[in-house]
Amino acid sequence: MISVLACLTGTRHPDTWHSTNPAEQAEARAVCQACPARVACRTRILAAEAGLPALDRAGIHAGLDPEERAALDPTIPTAPVRQLKGCGTEAAQRRHQRKGETCDRCHVGTKAVAA
Numbered sequence: 001m002i003s004v005l006a007c008l009t010g011t012r013h014p015d016t017w018h019s020t021n022p023a024e025q026a027e028a029r030a031v032c033q034a035c036p037a038r039v040a041c042r043t044r045i046l047a048a049e050a051g052l053p054a055l056d057r058a059g060i061h062a063g064l065d066p067e068e069r070a071a072l073d074p075t076i077p078t079a080p081v082r083q084l085k086g087c088g089t090e091a092a093q094r095r096h097q098r099k100g101e102t103c104d105r106c107h108v109g110t111k112a113v114a115a
């Protein structure tokens with residue numbers, strides 16, 4: 001059970017956790033880092049927001065912003081890989097690799113070329 005919520009019992013205004021000001025967001029994150037309820041808070045917010053895109057999430061919770069929480073959500077599929085001109089070639093596969101992408105079409109295409 002969450003007994004101490006630092007965002008509600010501390011000296012900072014609760015709006016700090018919903019501020020767009022980077023300095024206030026950093027303050028909120030710092031309070032969350034030291035909050036004894038952080039683990040339970042993270043579990044609760046990830047469950048409550050399951051499946052929501054980052055744009056539909058708001059505020060700092062458990063020290064995480066909406067984009068960071070969405071990235072941790074296993075129910076959100078990863079973005080489709082952009083198809084490049086020439087996908088299926090080694091040059092396109094190298095471009096995907098530079099961007100940290102995995103392209104099935106390039107993978108299959110270059111395996112066929114390499115075979």
Ligand code: SF4
Pocket residue numbers: 004005006007008017031032033035036037038039041042060061062063
């Ligand atoms: S971890 Fe959760 S409960 Fe604790 S201060 Fe941050 S938002 Fe509030």
